[in-house]
Amino acid sequence: MVVGPIRLGLSQETVYNAKPGKYAVETISYDWHDKVRDRDVPVKLYFPKTGAGPFPVIIFSHGLGGSRDGYEYLGRHWASHGYVSVHLQHKGSDAAVWKGQARPVEALRKSLLDLRNSVNRPLDVRYAIDQMESMNRDETPLRGRLDLTHVGMAGHSFGALTTLAVIGEVFIGPGGLEMRLADPRVKAAVAMSAPVVGDKKKLDQAFGKIQIPCMHMTGTLDDSPVGETKAKQRRLPFDHIHKADQYLIIFTGGDHMIFSGRGRLLGGGKDAVFQDLIRPATTAFWDAYLKDAKPAKVFLTEGGLPKLLGKEGTFEKKLKAP
Numbered sequence: 001m002v003v004g005p006i007r008l009g010l011s012q013e014t015v016y017n018a019k020p021g022k023y024a025v026e027t028i029s030y031d032w033h034d035k036v037r038d039r040d041v042p043v044k045l046y047f048p049k050t051g052a053g054p055f056p057v058i059i060f061s062h063g064l065g066g067s068r069d070g071y072e073y074l075g076r077h078w079a080s081h082g083y084v085s086v087h088l089q090h091k092g093s094d095a096a097v098w099k100g101q102a103r104p105v106e107a108l109r110k111s112l113l114d115l116r117n118s119v120n121r122p123l124d125v126r127y128a129i130d131q132m133e134s135m136n137r138d139e140t141p142l143r144g145r146l147d148l149t150h151v152g153m154a155g156h157s158f159g160a161l162t163t164l165a166v167i168g169e170v171f172i173g174p175g176g177l178e179m180r181l182a183d184p185r186v187k188a189a190v191a192m193s194a195p196v197v198g199d200k201k202k203l204d205q206a207f208g209k210i211q212i213p214c215m216h217m218t219g220t221l222d223d224s225p226v227g228e229t230k231a232k233q234r235r236l237p238f239d240h241i242h243k244a245d246q247y248l249i250i251f252t253g254g255d256h257m258i259f260s261g262r263g264r265l266l267g268g269g270k271d272a273v274f275q276d277l278i279r280p281a282t283t284a285f286w287d288a289y290l291k292d293a294k295p296a297k298v299f300l301t302e303g304g305l306p307k308l309l310g311k312e313g314t315f316e317k318k319l320k321a322p
Contacts (some may be wrong), residue, residue: 021081023048061159219254
């Protein structure tokens with residue numbers, strides 16, 4: 001199913017739907033190595049094949065047990081609309097954790113509880129942005145084509161937790177000790193099925209310092225298959241961030257994996273419907289906050305997005321006072 005275009009009657013017609021943009025998409029994979037941490041960081045890049053740019057950059061973080069090859073439907077769509085989508089693979093919480101294991105779910109839980117993974121993931125993001133800065137300077141296919149003053153961050157599940165960490169979530173340890181892993185180069189974020197960790201009585205402390213626009217996405221059936229976060233808790237980051245524009249989409253009947261790009265025969269056949277909404281909704285958000293496109297902001301704030309969602313989801317917004 002391809003959702004029909006939403007037209008807002010603007011002087012310059014604005015259309016947001018699931019169709020690809022004007023750019024042909026090229027991909028390239030690298031096996032980067034962070035010498036400082038002695039850590040491999042595999043990555044797959046989706047980018048416009050032609051066009052001088054410069055193009056804003058989106059860093060994408062996969063969920064627990066994923067890889068750089070996942071979420072292709074997002075990487076290709078964003079790149080076709082003039083973005084460079086950088087899909088990381090996080091060692092220690094990637095597909096290697098569960099593949100070939102007699103008890104894969106237990107292996108995933110063990111990975112989730114290893115605090116080193118929660119720290120290394122945001123550091124992978126920081127390293128990836130450093131690498132993109134180098135690619136923009138050096139003799140690479142993307143030399144001079146990157147707009148690194150407009151960097152976005154997105155992720156699903158564990159990747160959404162990574163995303164929130166990168167934009168400023170505070171993690172509160174024993175004795176009230178605070179840890180932050182924020183990267184100020186990130187200017188906007190999309191968090192899909194974000195886990196809510198830590199003391200639920202300290203959510204204002206955890207999220208109160210975030211000053212980055214964010215689109216939160218979840219579903220009414222979005223219970224965690226491995227962790228403890230329930231569907232109704234997924235909205236809590238949206239509820240407790242107050243210093244920047246925030247958007248929340250809740251897909252009706254959507255479970256935890258609708259964002260993953262799993263096969264069309266799984267998920268009761270509804271994943272394609274949801275993905276045809278996720279593509280344009282996120283693209284409009286990126287256009288508004290990474291390209292400063294006023295029609296995109298109008299689409300988000302003046303009724304275009306809920307019209308696009310129709311009966312498939314609900315939409316809420318909180319806009320920072322001017």
